[in-house]
Amino acid sequence: MRYLFRGVMVGDGHRRAGTPLRDAQDEAGVPPGVWKGRGLAALGLKAEDVVSERQAELLLGEGRHPDADRIERELLAQGESPARARRATVLGRPIEHNRSPKTGKAKERTPWLAFDLVFRPPPTAHIAWALMDETHRRVLELCDGIARDKTLAWIEESVAQIRSKAGGRERARVKDGLVVAVFRHYESRATESRPLLHSHAVVSVRARRPHDGKWGNLSADSLMTRIVAADTLYTLLFMEEVMARLGGRGSRAK
Known part of the structure; x- marks a missing residue:
């Protein structure tokens, strides 16, 4: 997950070692990430809560409850053993099971703990966004956010499936919904960055x-078989929002 912590969380830039997350985000000129998805309630989180580095590390990097540190402290204070306290914070199968019982080393196939979905307006729109005044830029950012969130809701309701039964042979709809960390960026990841409005929606692989x-x-x-459909839906929703708010002005700079 180095890509997430060194790039996605700080605007696709290069975060210097030891730099606090919020400082790195301020330097990159990007807002902090926020949580999305109906699956948040099962974790005691709320939509639009800020994503802390420790929460992301625990959930997206270790497959554990984003508030695992507090949970462990409380269980230890109640007399639980360290091993049982830690196990109580693990969501699903511990990633330690991916290690060889003989050598203790990780197997070649490391389990995925998150999917990085990127939402980006059509080229004409993000070029217009780069050239518009501040007021119109904010409108396009609003349109992008609405289209992104509606597309994520569609993925939750109609696409996402969870593995069930032994060996994950069967698929079923998730019980609550997804847990997603959303990071908005304003520039491309190229060596010579250029204006590019887009968002990374990092979807936790864990669900109920x-x-x-x-x-x-x-x-x-x-998820992977519906990527093109999700991108098409996002684009249509984005353009609907632009036309509703700007009409024909959305295609030219002001």
Whole structure:
């Protein structure tokens, strides 16, 4: 997950080692990430809460509850063993199971703990965004956010499936919804960055199964096979929002 912590969370730039997350975001000129998705309630989080570095590290890097540190402290204070306290914070299958029992080393296939979905307006729109005045830029950013969130809701309701039964052979709809960390960026990732409005929606692979409420893994296939459809839907929703708010002005700079 180095790409997430060194790039996505700080505007696709290069974060210097030891730089606090918020300082790095301020230097890059990007807002802090925020949580999205109906699956947040099961974790005690709310939509639009700021994504802290520790929360992202725990959930997206280790597959554990984003408030695992507090949970562990409370359980230890109640007399639980360190091993049981830690296990209580793990969502689904511990990633330690990916290690060889003989050598203790990680196997070649490391489990995915998140999917990075990128939402980007059409080329004409982000060029217009770069040339517009501040007021019109904010309107396009609003349109982008609405279209992105509606597309994520569609993925939650109609696309996302979770593995169930032994070996993950069966698929089912998720019980609550998804847990997503959204990071808005204003420049491209190229060596010579250029204005480029876009968002990264980092979807946690962890979700709850409908039949028992336990945590499991999303099916990668269910998401990857709908990427083009999601991109098309986002673009249509974005253009609808632009036309509703700017009419024909959305295609030219002011």
